[in-house]
Amino acid sequence: MRPEDRFVERLRRALSPREELLVGPGDDAAVVRSPAGPLVVTTDTLVENVDFLPGEDSSRLGRRAVSVSLSDLAAMGAWPDFLLLTIGFPESASEDLPLVIALAAAKRAEEFGASLAGGDLSRSTEIFLSVAVWGHPCREVIRRSGARPGDVLFLSGWPGEAAAGLAVARARAGGDRFPGSGGWTPEELAVPYETRLLAAYRDPEPRLALGRGLAREDLATAAIDVSDGLGADAARLARASGVRLVIESESLPISPALTAFAELAGRDPVEMALGGGDDYELLFTTRAGRAGRFSDPPAEWGASVQRVGRVEAGDGAFLEEAQGLRPIGDLGFDHFGEAP
């Protein structure tokens, strides 16, 4: 269990249950009772040197901070209404920095019909952005805990591309602090691949339309947004549901761009797909009888969706390869994408 999951477990045990909290800490978002029906609320933070590189473009930062928070609502099958934005920034920064961040954040929110309602500014040594967002369920909320043996496991998008994009961004940033490890340089990557990987890292797309589709058609028994790497988040979904998730290696969607990067950097693309973070894609389970719905997903879902495995009785997340099953925790991922 990762430290943040241990924290949530300990917090849940220590907090007294409150009936107005329909879903408390430990899912992608909380669900609280309000007189007009449930509100779905969540918050996410980006910290310089942890979640983004120093010198990152301010407008991209504001946009990304919003996307990352909205991704949590997407995984619940909820739609955002309002946001609050907190910006910490050093005294040495331009007075324009928070304005550029806030306007980019507001614009990103408006793409989904949501409004920036307010926020807070603070001095800090490192830049940080914290976005709190609340919205409403599109129908029933989707929990992490509903997967059952026999269900089928699906994933949107192309896992590992964001982690590769971070590696490219680090190499591009140069300097002693962020060397391209393994002797490769980003110039060796074809430009369209580099562009695609950088975009996956810098400008993730919250899968709100997909989450809404899943909720409206009651397609998902459980869902989680993939933020800490497919392997880690699969293990979370498995734990919350009390099941075993088996990811089938040969079903994993490995993009040509990731393949090219992995070859250049001497890395295993499957390992990157499982261990890289910052994907902000949806991993979800569906009843076997409904799996056919995903053979031709509607365009309005706005994302490719791929069957990547299955749900079994047991626990943990496993990778199935030709040689058999391996616990994903044993694969020794370096969480390459976690901290620059």
Add this chain to the structure above:
Amino acid sequence: MRPEDRFVERLRRALSPREELLVGPGDDAAVVRSPAGPLVVTTDTLVENVDFLPGEDSSRLGRRAVSVSLSDLAAMGAWPDFLLLTIGFPESASEDLPLVIALAAAKRAEEFGASLAGGDLSRSTEIFLSVAVWGHPCREVIRRSGARPGDVLFLSGWPGEAAAGLAVARARAGGDRFPGSGGWTPEELAVPYETRLLAAYRDPEPRLALGRGLAREDLATAAIDVSDGLGADAARLARASGVRLVIESESLPISPALTAFAELAGRDPVEMALGGGDDYELLFTTRAGRAGRFSDPPAEWGASVQRVGRVEAGDGAFLEEAQGLRPIGDLGFDHFGEAP
């Protein structure tokens, strides 16, 4: 105008108006339309070395972060329902640190019937806590903008005590970084005074019950919570209402503890009352005909309330002394309480 006020002005001009935002950025909290009626939302952040001293007790920090955010709701005449808590903390910190903070925050919220719904953890160099809170208006929300010439100005509590408490805490922390300036030591202060000043700084009381009382009886034409110093926040209220606020020096409630501290430190207690920050008291205006209500405030308001001045036509915040009016901006406060 302070940098954060300039930021809000620029942000307001740049954002397109959205009708679901009943009160947007620039007041103590935002008010948004929801199917069940308005929601009042706000967020506040405490950053190490800016808002609190390194080594601050974790449980006190969690409690204080909640109190500070709730103070914004108090100023709107609103009551809190739910909170989200974000904690950034260094890798070197104990794994217990966020748990202690979160439990103290949850407990503080529960004192007012509000629930900790969720949050986020992040690595960071400095500790920071960001609390987003939402609730409901007790009746009509109280804005900063409703003060009119002829109104009377009231203040709860004892301004400047928190700033003095911070100075004592800095001196107690010792070391080169936080010397007690002017050659005094906290040991020279009577223990009950020291206790009181430290408590004012470390454990502010959000004036929710007072705000509720003002809203229910429609007593306040405008209100603001005093977080950056009485002078700075009076200037904000004056600007938002398009009026002049006159604070009468001889009406300012200067506590015996502040008087004792000011004498010891060779400072002017009135200057500390106007320039010190972190009071988290309510400054509000009321129609002259209603001012009598405050001569014997109900115990359930939970705070002392004092007439401190008046509203006139014009602009700006002024201090009235025997010699006449002085613009508060000219008094050269060192914002002693702003950053350790």
